[in-house]
Amino acid sequence: MSTASDNQDLKLMAAIKRGDSDAFEQLFYKYYRRLYALFYRLAWDDGRAEDLLQETFMRVWRGALTYKDDLKVSSWVYRIGRNCWIDLEARRKSVRRAVDIESDAALDSGRVDALSENDPRATTSGRYAAVKTLNIIDTIANPAEEGPDNRAARREVEEGVRTGLLDLDPMHRLVLVMSFYQGMTYSEISEALEIPTGTVKSRVYYAERKLRERLKKFVQPAPQPAPEAAP
């Protein structure tokens, strides 16, 4: 059953097919926050998320003529986004292999400062930059309400979530982020990723279990104090 939002999307796509760049802009502004958030949680990097966002919408523009009305526009856009991310992951893997080989060679030659890609210092546009931005945003958003201890605890949780998510299998990470962070239902994820609902369900389960295990110390309830004896 199509909603008003879906109908609006269809109109926008029809206009984009005619080369209407204003409609393209409207579609961008409708989805760009959600997609950016998705890519950010997948890559946990502002620069990569922005790259993926741009690549996704470039493919939307180029492939507008191939869009068929029998699919929801949002699902179609998510599919494109997923493909962009898979492409990026494939590229990163090949780069990582090359970097590993290079690192081994550097270590052999005595250069111990050779960095693998997982090291936050590996890229200037990578996590250091992202962390720096996050700190500024945190400061602006919560000027004085949060004490230093809370802030440190919060950062510890975020770091745990980040490493936990990045350790997940990429496909499991994708469905988990879509479900937990994007608030998408199983059927929506199923349509967007072109996989059965059962697969979505199992991937969410395994991803959740693994991540919960990783974040055990934040998830488990604090030990209850022993009940005092009645006076």
Next chain:
Amino acid sequence: MIDEDTRPGSPQGGMGAVLVSYALGELDAGEQSALESRLQQAPALQRELEEIRRHLKLHQDVRKVAPRRGSYERLRARMKREGSLEGAVPGAHCMARRSFVAAAVFGLVAVALLALLGGAQPSQSRPDQIGQIVYHNPSLTLGQKRSEVARNELLLYNPDARPPQGEYDTSAYDAFLWLPTGQANTYSSLEIVQNSAFRFTAARTMELQRGGIRRLDVRPGSIVDGSFTVRTPHGRIEVDEGALAVTVTRDGARTQVTVSEGSARVFGADSDSVFQVTAGFCTSIERGKLPDPPRPLLQLLVGQKPGSEFELEATLVNTGFVPVKIARAYARVPVYLLHVAYTAEYEPGTLPENTTLPPVQVTPKPEVGETAADHRGETWLEPGKAYRFTFDVSPVLINAPRVEFWLRLEYRGDLYAPSGQARSMIHSRNLRIDMRNR
């Protein structure tokens, strides 16, 4: 119903997956109530559900992120840089490229198939079809094309067919003929006047029995095709490449040939002699006679105007068979040039010296009742008609030595006959003006 399979590694995770689904609100009402009743009896499941909820809450508390400002502007800049905005329709250039590749592949396959089938050339719809004939209402003025009347295949003459085919009579219409040369986008074309009878005995051999060809524009064919030949009752004309007009006179006594571009070879029917007729020349052939030697389409005459000492009269006459467009005397570029030469008087002990002055452009002097506009631009000269003007040579001769002068007028304009454009040297005979006793 709830899946009770809690074995590790079961496809959907068993009870754990149900708990996660429950926490995410993915279960329907029946499944929810079933799970809730089961939870009341299973504290371990309750603890796990509580953990799952805390886990979810943990993620919900993670700080929200938003893209930096100017995302769309950066996207537009990138698309512009990479050329994605080219073309009115998104992705059309990609599709066009794909179409081009597909067409190229198809073309290669087609060529390969043709080569395999023995190099067969694309066949015409009929083996005896050599071109197309289009009938028009007759032209009243030169160069005018009237409305189309009919359009047919042009067929080779075949007397054995029933009824005989390939004999054409244009009767009350003009006809345009288009003959492919075998090369892409290249045609020989013929413009046939009304009341003409003709037939093609070969793809490049035409028999003109009556009437005329106002314009025969021949483009070269393949080597094996040879020259384009027009046979008339009086002889034949062969053309490799060029434009000409061929007319069988109304009394049927002779064939007139006027060449406007390129050249043609003219053979008399009763003689072995041949004349090469070049652009700007014409000739005629008759039965039982040698062909006339080619002569220019125009003749230029210069003479002294009666009663005037320094005024000369120039006359350009169309001596050909077809109307010719000529340039008049007032023109942006010099068209009528006067060549002046004289010889010094003979004196004992010295040799006479020949002097030739640079050619000068003549300026017409309008007669009574004429204006300058009558000598400006271009005009058509019908056969036998002339263009005439007078000009003054006193500025040239006034300070000249008192000797004998020889004056010659040259016409340098293009000749536009109906069948093309030619440029040939046309000049008058020398005119002697004796200034010794003046």
